[in-house]
Amino acid sequence: MSTRHILLGLLAGGPSHGYDLKRRHDDRFPQARPLAYGQVYTTLQRLVRDGLAEVDGTDSDGGPERTKYRATDEGARELAEWARQIAPPAPFVANEIFAKVVVSILAGGDPDAYLRAQRAAHMARMRELTAVKTAPGADLATVLSADYALNHLDADLRWMTTTAARLTTLTAEVDSA
């Protein structure tokens, strides 16, 4: 995940200060991990250092002074370039659920019980997300992010279901390796 490109994207809508960027990030990406203010601040400084953003004066609104930032032309080019690049389609399988199942087989644990419990947790989260998504008046950002999460949890679940069905074979393979 590229915080600098996301901030550049938010700056494309016009100059903003750090607090405002954090708030808009958390609104736009409602199911994402909230940005830490410190992370916003450091990222902005790096964008300025690299010539992708610049200071656009300060803004006080009666409260403490806040530095406003805007994207430079180079920043806009960088953003367009990044948005065009395809993301590598899952080059490595680095998933905790997968790892736990394999390790559990290696260590003679009970992967079946683990999978059942994990399934219950996944389903509970999917129910929450479905409720969020179908609540009256849910905005587009919320619906899109809930959809994204639901589809990924669904993919995990399908993998877990297939794995549970394969477990006997899989156990035999790992044991003989």
Added chain:
Amino acid sequence: MSSKGDTSVPLLEGRDLGKAYGRAHGRTEALRGASLRLDAGEILAVTGTSGSGKSTLLHCLAGIVRPDTGAVSYRGERLDQLPEKRLSELRRTEFGVVFQFGQLIPELTALDNVALPLLLAGVSRAQAHTRAGEWLERFGVRGQSELRPGEMSGGQAQRTALARALVTGPKAVFADEPTGALDSLASEQVMTALVHTARESGTAILLVTHDTQVAAYADRELRMADGAVAGAEVTA
């Protein structure tokens, strides 16, 4: 939500259900000791691998198939022991069913399909049509009222089937893969409409599906394996 304790009388309960198909040789035990309870207004998803007995369980609970062993109780009354006449009356007045496809009558328009259960219940033609129209509206297919099932998209036909299942104000709706033939957006629209209207009218739903995104609309999920309900119930 399943807010009632285990001591209350459930809306519907299946206990230790057994059902076998076929003769002595090629016998298939579709159900072997399946149990579940459905509370009033509850939405319960039943999932499980293909052939695990989900549809057979739904058919037994809906009074479409009689189990070989075990008991089905509807509000404390033994459904599996009711005479056929009383059973079909109960199915008509208290239950609604929706299957994956094929349950609409091809010769009738959407409006007539939805009005049919009301006409069978003795409601006047004019009133049946008014109410059928209102239900088509709730499922967003009023504009398709005059179309026959063959002229509708899968999603439109499915919403019409849901309107027909709910038009008599049933206490329980049995839905077997209601979104099985739909893409994910159409499936979302059908599920949202179904869950919304069920919650509004306090209708319980037994939802058989292999789609976890559809199961996530339910309050609770039960997994079936080998003709029985597997593992602990997982509550919302």
